[in-house]
Amino acid sequence: MSTGRKNHYKKPPLIRAGVALTAGLTAAILFCTLSFHGDLKRTVPITVVADRSGLVMEDGAKVKLNGVVIGHVRNVSQADGRARLNLDIDAPRFALLSADTSAEIKATTAFGSKYVALQTSSNTKHRLQAGAQVRSTNVTTEVNTVFENLESVMQHVDPAKLNSALSAVADGMRGRGQQLGDTLAKTDATLARLHPAMPQLQSDLHNAATVTNIYADVAPQLLDMLGYASTTADSVVARQAQLTSILQAAVTFGNEGAGLTNDLEHGLVDSMRLLVPTAGLLAKYSPELTCLLHQSVDTRDAQLKSFGGNTGYSADLDIGFLGGADPYRYPQNLPKVAAEGGPGGQPGCYPMITRQMYPAPVLVTDTGANITDSTAPRIGSPYFADYLFGNILGGPAPR
Numbered sequence: 001m002s003t004g005r006k007n008h009y010k011k012p013p014l015i016r017a018g019v020a021l022t023a024g025l026t027a028a029i030l031f032c033t034l035s036f037h038g039d040l041k042r043t044v045p046i047t048v049v050a051d052r053s054g055l056v057m058e059d060g061a062k063v064k065l066n067g068v069v070i071g072h073v074r075n076v077s078q079a080d081g082r083a084r085l086n087l088d089i090d091a092p093r094f095a096l097l098s099a100d101t102s103a104e105i106k107a108t109t110a111f112g113s114k115y116v117a118l119q120t121s122s123n124t125k126h127r128l129q130a131g132a133q134v135r136s137t138n139v140t141t142e143v144n145t146v147f148e149n150l151e152s153v154m155q156h157v158d159p160a161k162l163n164s165a166l167s168a169v170a171d172g173m174r175g176r177g178q179q180l181g182d183t184l185a186k187t188d189a190t191l192a193r194l195h196p197a198m199p200q201l202q203s204d205l206h207n208a209a210t211v212t213n214i215y216a217d218v219a220p221q222l223l224d225m226l227g228y229a230s231t232t233a234d235s236v237v238a239r240q241a242q243l244t245s246i247l248q249a250a251v252t253f254g255n256e257g258a259g260l261t262n263d264l265e266h267g268l269v270d271s272m273r274l275l276v277p278t279a280g281l282l283a284k285y286s287p288e289l290t291c292l293l294h295q296s297v298d299t300r301d302a303q304l305k306s307f308g309g310n311t312g313y314s315a316d317l318d319i320g321f322l323g324g325a326d327p328y329r330y331p332q333n334l335p336k337v338a339a340e341g342g343p344g345g346q347p348g349c350y351p352m353i354t355r356q357m358y359p360a361p362v363l364v365t366d367t368g369a370n371i372t373d374s375t376a377p378r379i380g381s382p383y384f385a386d387y388l389f390g391n392i393l394g395g396p397a398p399r
Helices: 014-037 143-154 159-173 177-217 219-238 240-263 265-284 286-307 384-389
Strands: 043-050 062-065 068-079 082-090 102-107 114-119 133-139
Touching: 043 102, 062 082, 133 177, 177 219, 219 240, 240 265, 265 286
Parallel strands: 043 133, 062 114, 102 133
Antiparallel strands: 043 082, 062 068, 068 082, 102 114
16 A cells, blocks of 8 residues: 655745735835825815916925925916916915915025915904915016026127226225115115005006096197187286286275274274173074064064954954953062073073963063963952042052
8 A cells, every 4th residue: 555745835826916016016106106296185275376477387386384385386377368376285274374365486596496485464364265366476587587688688788888887887886785785675675565566556557648648639728728828918918007007906905904904903802892792692582583573573464454454444453351450569569670581491482372372371570560460350459449439448548
């Protein structure tokens, strides 16, 4: 009987290992690529609008806030003659941007690439919204643009004359570096303050051109007006003697008037001072004076109806009995000048008396005798018999 050993050797899974290794490497490369491009971050889009973006502003350029990178440029496009930079801002740092955020396109070095620098305020009430447009205040000038402009200038400049001019400038500036630096710093500050007002300045220049065109259109009328003014001036010159006489007469009248007012100065001042109490009294009782005039007109109309008759040739009379007034008593009825107030406590006017207001209201004043001190019916005093027979019927007659 023969015996044999069992073989435990297995063929390694090379194909599956290769596929797994390839998939892993592919996933790692894809992850690194996405991470490098920032596609794995949560971002918030905004747009920066500028007159131009510069020659070295590329996709993926950095976006900084106070020197710290907070996003990148997704792409650069052009619309309506302006550059539009679409930015992706890191979502955790987007809350740092206020609604009045502005942008500047700057370069890292003279020949380096550009980046977007954002400026924001400390206003925490109004935040920048996603998808908002931010205005760019300036774009750094490229060095190649400067070189191109300089080259075009140098083509028209004589080197010998340029050397002489530069030598003269160098001699003049020698030893004045500090002053030149201060001047350049002040100039830079002035231009920085002037730059935000450039749109308004451009608008003013455009409006100035419109105004100039309007004046150009009305220039013939203005020239005609100047011609008329010349005719008027000739007329004035021709009548110079009469104009001189009028002016001299006016001066003489002014001098005489000044002399008169100077002589009467104290009298006028005293008159005005003495008139103040009278004017104040009239102002106080002006409602009562107005009432007197109105009531006079109403009384006149009523009297004309009574005494003028219905036809104008007759008189209407109304006869009736009236209650007698109390006799004069001394010293209670001595006259006084102590009346104060009026309707409502101030000088004024009572309303028109009508039959619905009968008996008519009477203003009680402290003036001595009062003919309306009683409205109740009673026997007259002194009695009629006392007038005829004295005190025969009893009691002394009142004095």
